[in-house]
Amino acid sequence: MSEQPSIFDILGPIMIGPSSSHTAGASRIGYVARQLLQDEPKKAIITLYNSFAKTHKGHGTDKAIIGGILGFGPDDEQIRDSHEIARKQGLEWEFKFRGDTARFHSNAARVKLVGKNGGTVEVVGASLGGGRITIQEIEGFSVDFHAQAHTLVIIANDVPGSIQHISGAIAEKGVNIASMFVSRNESLANMVIELDQSVEEATLKKISSFSWVKFVRLVEPMIQYSSRYEK
Amino acid sequence: MEFNLLSNIVEFCNTEKKNMAQAMLEYEMRNKHLSKEQVLDGLKRVLLVMEDSVEQGLTQIVMSPSGMLNNWAKTVYNAKTDTLGPALKKATARAIAVGEVNACMGKIAAAPTAGSAGIMPAVLVTMMEEHNIPREKILDGLLVSSAIGLIFAKNSSFAGSEAGCMGETGSAAAMGAAAIVYLLGGNNDQILEAVGFALKASMGLVCDPVGGLVEEPCTTRNAVGVANAFVSAQMALAGIKSLIPADEVIFATKEVGDLMSPRLKESAQGGLANTKTGREIQKRVFKPAS
Ligand code: SF4
Numbered sequence: 001m002s003e004q005p006s007i008f009d010i011l012g013p014i015m016i017g018p019s020s021s022h023t024a025g026a027s028r029i030g031y032v033a034r035q036l037l038q039d040e041p042k043k044a045i046i047t048l049y050n051s052f053a054k055t056h057k058g059h060g061t062d063k064a065i066i067g068g069i070l071g072f073g074p075d076d077e078q079i080r081d082s083h084e085i086a087r088k089q090g091l092e093w094e095f096k097f098r099g100d101t102a103r104f105h106s107n108a109a110r111v112k113l114v115g116k117n118g119g120t121v122e123v124v125g126a127s128l129g130g131g132r133i134t135i136q137e138i139e140g141f142s143v144d145f146h147a148q149a150h151t152l153v154i155i156a157n158d159v160p161g162s163i164q165h166i167s168g169a170i171a172e173k174g175v176n177i178a179s180m181f182v183s184r185n186e187s188l189a190n191m192v193i194e195l196d197q198s199v200e201e202a203t204l205k206k207i208s209s210f211s212w213v214k215f216v217r218l219v220e221p222m223i224q225y226s227s228r229y230e231k
Numbered sequence: 232m233e234f235n236l237l238s239n240i241v242e243f244c245n246t247e248k249k250n251m252a253q254a255m256l257e258y259e260m261r262n263k264h265l266s267k268e269q270v271l272d273g274l275k276r277v278l279l280v281m282e283d284s285v286e287q288g289l290t291q292i293v294m295s296p297s298g299m300l301n302n303w304a305k306t307v308y309n310a311k312t313d314t315l316g317p318a319l320k321k322a323t324a325r326a327i328a329v330g331e332v333n334a335c336m337g338k339i340a341a342a343p344t345a346g347s348a349g350i351m352p353a354v355l356v357t358m359m360e361e362h363n364i365p366r367e368k369i370l371d372g373l374l375v376s377s378a379i380g381l382i383f384a385k386n387s388s389f390a391g392s393e394a395g396c397m398g399e400t401g402s403a404a405a406m407g408a409a410a411i412v413y414l415l416g417g418n419n420d421q422i423l424e425a426v427g428f429a430l431k432a433s434m435g436l437v438c439d440p441v442g443g444l445v446e447e448p449c450t451t452r453n454a455v456g457v458a459n460a461f462v463s464a465q466m467a468l469a470g471i472k473s474l475i476p477a478d479e480v481i482f483a484t485k486e487v488g489d490l491m492s493p494r495l496k497e498s499a500q501g502g503l504a505n506t507k508t509g510r511e512i513q514k515r516v517f518k519p520a521s
Contacts, residue, residue: 004233004262007255007270010380010406011277011373014340017333017348018295018445051443058297058444058516060336080336129390130341 013131016079021107022052022059025127027079028222029109030068032135032147033123035219039115044069044093047110052127053097062095065109069093073222074131105136139215141183141190148221149178149194154207155215158189162212166191169206175199188214232261236478237382237426241419251419252371255378274370280340281329281352287337288328295334297516299446304328307454318361322461323454325353330450343380343389346445347403349453351376354407354460358414368414375413376406379426382478387485391438391497394488400449400456401433401484407460408467417468427473428463430480435487437495439502442513448503
């Protein structure tokens with residue numbers, strides 16, 4: 001039996017309107033970018049593609065993405081005022097628009113973030129409808145994950161045995177790997193590892209301590225339902 | 232636990248001696264490994280968001296960024312003339328309220344989609360007010376409506392881009408009709424009749440949002456969807472039958488959706504979106520990306 005839909009796929013999601021793809025999904029792309037930066041962002045350069053570029057105003061896509069970058073969930077009413085909040089928090093941002101590019105999904109966005117401590121990250125995500133997203137590119141690597149599981153993103157020199165070392169560090173703490181996706185470009189390898197549980201700080205430290213590892217980030221699944229609806 | 236047809240759910244109810252709300256509660260608990268309390272808490276959350284969105288649209292200033300919607304819910308709620316008594320007027324206003332809140336970046340519960348999010352809240356709030364139905368029972372109404380949505384999603388589609396607006400406001404009206412019949416003591420057969428009536432009335436409804444925004448005609452279509460739900464439930468509760476069984480009606484919506492031109496399915500290229508005025512509004516709202 002395949003996975004059956006939940007009644008909360010039908011009665012939900014609870015979200016900030018108006019559009020599950022152009023608003024809720026957009027905010028999640030921003031939120032994933034923030035997690036990949038692992039720092040308080042001070043600058044954001046966002047490129048909206050195709051339908052996102054054309055209809056962002058009416059759908060609040062621009063506010064939703066900034067809201068996500070600030071760490072707001074898709075059901076957080078602060079999304080509506082995200083631009084003012086960002087200004088107060090000292091986040092600078094810039095939007096660019098590319099109307100018709102077949103290279104990207106019809107609802108896609110590129111988010112480039114600079115952190116307060118100087119780190120940067122560049123992510124491309126697409127919104128699939130119903131608030132679901134897929135991350136398609138990280139730091140120039142093609143990837144494909146939905147940010148619905150605990151996901152480790154690693155970029156490392158492509159040395160022999162690297163995958164064993166990393167999976168060893170994860171398994172050591174009893175965490176199961178649900179799936180692993182590896183892509184390579186010249187001398188670097190990118191790994192996207194979906195996990196059944198989250199990993200401890202110690203595991204992340206251990207992986208980053210390998211001399212050939214350049215970038216380790218943990219993307220946690222979005223926690224639905226903020227605020228008083230929790231009660 | 233798997234249901235693929237409405238008739239599967241009814242059979243399950245008959246063998247297990249359960250009502251439709253209990254069947255859906257069990258479905259969710261078993262498939263998602265949740266306790267009864269967890270499912271009910273989730274439903275309470277959905278109901279709270281629904282009630283809040285109605286309340287906001289009726290009390291706050293809601294003008295959409297595009298300017299297409301402008302505090303219509305309040306206008307309807309306070310109208311001097313009632314076509315059929317205050318209940319219908321208020322139900323109409325509630326559906327519009329949620330549409331306006333959605334367009335203004337407020338918080339809503341998609342049911343089943345954001346575009347059709349006004350129908351279930353308007354139905355449920357109206358049922359509470361007009362029939363004094365307690366909140367716990369309203370949660371059962373939500374469970375019954377989820378049964379209809381589940382089978383509709385499996386055998387047709389909620390996506391305006393696939394099934395047109397019958398997939399959105401049509402399915403929401405059917406979900407609402409089912410909840411009304413259940414809450415007024417109707418049996419499973421009557422619930423299914425109401426679903427049949429509501430979907431037949433929405434058969435072939437195109438998705439043609441002006442400028443691609445979920446505002447015009449979506450908001451007023453939600454209001455009419457509420458009337459559809461109440462009228463369909465009325466017929467079913469009286470005991471008349473939808474000659475075509477609800478499951479077959481759902482398959483028909485799929486066929487009709489497939490036959491519909493892509494121009495009439497959310498692409499904002501046909502129907503109202505393609506009228507002279509629709510195009511003008513689109514130009515005004517979407518000045519070229521700067
Ligand atoms: S017209 Fe289209 S966008 Fe509007 S409610 Fe209907 S299906 Fe949704």
